[in-house]
Amino acid sequence: MVTRKKAPTWTDVKFTLKDFDRADLLGLVQDMYAASKDNQVFLNTRFGLGGDALKPYKTIIDRWLWPDVFKNQNYSVxxxxxxxxxxxxxxxxxxGLADLMIxxxxxxVGFATEVGVDDEGYFDSLIRMFEQALKVVMTLPESQRETFLNELHEIRVTGRAIGxxxxxxxxxxxxxxxxxFDT
Known part of the structure; x- marks a missing residue:
């Protein structure tokens, strides 16, 4: 009979970390930061470092929703x-979440309008994201909603022509x- 080890969990990691001092923890975080671009984005965003914390996320969204069709890139919802x-x-x-969703x-909408898309899943996802964006915006304090609602209104108006x-x-x-409904 073969005994299988269970996969390590956060509890296991936490137990191991209890013996780390400050220098050990800083060294671990430094190693994690150097290990991957995703870790760098995560830590920079978590600690509010850098200029536009949303830029790396927007870059990925832009790549997958507005691909370079001349380079035969595909979109991916x-x-x-x-x-x-x-x-x-x-x-x-x-x-920040509302900003990314919008x-x-x-x-x-821009890609579908400019390039054309013939994909029901693409549009279903767009409608769901619009719904989620509205829900998030409506949870914000009233003083923060106007700009987001104006942007969503413009998207709504443009989206009418898509079908x-x-x-x-x-x-x-x-x-x-x-x-x-204003217009």
Whole structure:
């Protein structure tokens, strides 16, 4: 009979870390920082370092929602949504999350309008992201909502021309958020 070892858990790591002093912990974090670009983004974002903390996330969203069609790059909804999920897990700041979600919507609508997309999953994901963005924006203090709502309104207006139920989906989300239709 073969006995299997269970996969290490956070509890195991925490138990090992209890013997680390400050220098050991700093050395570990330094090694993690040097080990990968993802770790650098995570730590820089978590500690609010660098200029635009959202830039690395937006770069990934941009790549996957507005690929260079002349280089035969493809779009990927899953890859474009991942940085938003990562940001939510790593940082969780609602204002930054709203910004990323709106960036996603703006790029998805822009790419679909300019280049053309014939993919129901793409548009379903866009509508869901628009709904989620509205929900996050509506949790912000009223003083922080206006700019985001203006951007979402512009996306909603532009999205009407796409077809695939996008305009209706945006309008339904807008109405569910308790917002009035201006145009």
């Amino acid at each position: 899953a890859n474009a949504r991942k940085p938003i999920a990562d940001y939510q897990k790593e940082v969780g700041d609602p204002e 960036f996603y919507c703006r790029h998805a 695939w139920g996008v305009g209706e989906g945006f309008n339904d989300a807008w109405q569910l958020a308790g917002l009035k």
